[in-house]
Amino acid sequence: MATPRPQVILITGATSGIGGATAKCLAQRGHTVFGTGRHVPEGPGADGVTFVQMDVDDTASVERAVAAVLDQAGRIDAVINNAGFGIGGSVEDTSVEEAMELFQTNVFGVLRVCRAVLPGMRRRQDGAIVTVSSLGGRMGLPFQGLYAASKFAIEGMMESLRMEVRGLGVRVTLVEPGDVATGFTAARRLAAASAEGSAYRAPFLRALGQIESDERGGVPALAAARVVARVVEDRDPPLRTTVGKPDQRLAAVLQGLLPGGLFQRILADHYHLDRD
Numbered sequence: 001m002a003t004p005r006p007q008v009i010l011i012t013g014a015t016s017g018i019g020g021a022t023a024k025c026l027a028q029r030g031h032t033v034f035g036t037g038r039h040v041p042e043g044p045g046a047d048g049v050t051f052v053q054m055d056v057d058d059t060a061s062v063e064r065a066v067a068a069v070l071d072q073a074g075r076i077d078a079v080i081n082n083a084g085f086g087i088g089g090s091v092e093d094t095s096v097e098e099a100m101e102l103f104q105t106n107v108f109g110v111l112r113v114c115r116a117v118l119p120g121m122r123r124r125q126d127g128a129i130v131t132v133s134s135l136g137g138r139m140g141l142p143f144q145g146l147y148a149a150s151k152f153a154i155e156g157m158m159e160s161l162r163m164e165v166r167g168l169g170v171r172v173t174l175v176e177p178g179d180v181a182t183g184f185t186a187a188r189r190l191a192a193a194s195a196e197g198s199a200y201r202a203p204f205l206r207a208l209g210q211i212e213s214d215e216r217g218g219v220p221a222l223a224a225a226r227v228v229a230r231v232v233e234d235r236d237p238p239l240r241t242t243v244g245k246p247d248q249r250l251a252a253v254l255q256g257l258l259p260g261g262l263f264q265r266i267l268a269d270h271y272h273l274d275r276d
C-alpha cells in the first residue's frame, strides 16, 4: 500500500480481535489512532494506540469519548464501528430482552457513534465511516437469527446513510467478514431457553459445534484488519467489501446466483440440521 494521508481514527471495540488488530495496523501506518472499549488499558497504550473508555450501549459514554478525542486531536477523520458480539440460539428460544441487549450494542451502538461524529464530519465536508458487519448481514444463518438480524439492520442503516452523506464528503463502507479467529467465539452469549429442555436442543448443538469450529479455523484478525485499513484509506471506497476464507466469500456470490431453496439446503447441510 502507498504511504497514506495521516488521519485521526476512532475505533470501537479495539481491546481485542479485529478492532485490536486494526488499531495496531493503522497506527503502524502513521495514523493517530484512538481505540475504545468498555474495559481499556490505563495510560498510553502499546503499539501507538491511545485508549479511551467507551460503552457503545450508553449515549453519554459515547459522547464523552468523542469529546475527549476531539479535545486531544481536534478532529475525527474516520470512525470504525467494530464493537459487537453474537448470540446463539433459535429464534423461538431468544427472548425479546436478550435480543434487545444484542441490538443495544450491534445496532444502536453504531447509531450512537455515527450521530456523535457526523456533525464534525459534515462541518469539515470530509470523513469516513466504516462499519464491520458480517456475511451474516447478507444471509440468515441457523441458530444465529438475531445476530444476523442485527447485522442486516446495520447493512440497511449504512446503505441509507451512504446516500444521505455522499454530497457532504463523507464516505460510508461496510466490511463483511466471514469467520475470523478472535475472542468472538468465547464471548458469544447463548439464549437462556436454548439450554436442556429446548425443542431445538439437538440441531442447535450440532450447528453450534460447526459454527465454533468454523470460527476457530477462520482467518486471523490481521487479515480482516488489513481490509478495514485499506477501506479507511480509500478516498473512493465501495459500499461493501468481504474478507474471509475463499469458500465463505464465494457463498456471498452464490447466494445471488443459486435458487433460494437450493442455497438454503446447502447451508442446512453445512450446519448438520437434518441429521436426526
Ligand SMILES: NC(=O)c1ccc[n+]([C@@H]2O[C@H](COP(=O)([O-])OP(=O)(O)OC[C@H]3O[C@@H](n4cnc5c(N)ncnc54)[C@H](OP(=O)(O)O)[C@@H]3O)[C@@H](O)[C@H]2O)c1
Residues within 6 Å of the ligand: 012, 013, 014, 015, 016, 017, 018, 019, 036, 037, 038, 039, 040, 054, 055, 056, 057, 082, 083, 084, 085, 086, 105, 132, 133, 134, 135, 176, 177, 178, 179, 180, 181, 182, 183, 184, 185, 187, 215, 218
Ligand atoms: N470473529 C468473527 O468470526 C466475526 C465474523 C463476522 C463479523 N464479526 C464482527 O466483528 C466485530 C469484532 O468482533 P471480534 O471478532 O473482533 O470479537 P471480539 O474479539 O470479541 O471483540 C469485540 C470487541 O467489542 C467490544 N465491545 C463489546 N461490547 C461492547 C460495548 N457495549 N461497548 C464497547 N465495546 C464493546 C469488546 O471490548 P470490551 O469487552 O472491552 O468492551 C471487544 O473489543 C463484531 O462487530 C463482530 O460482529 C466477527
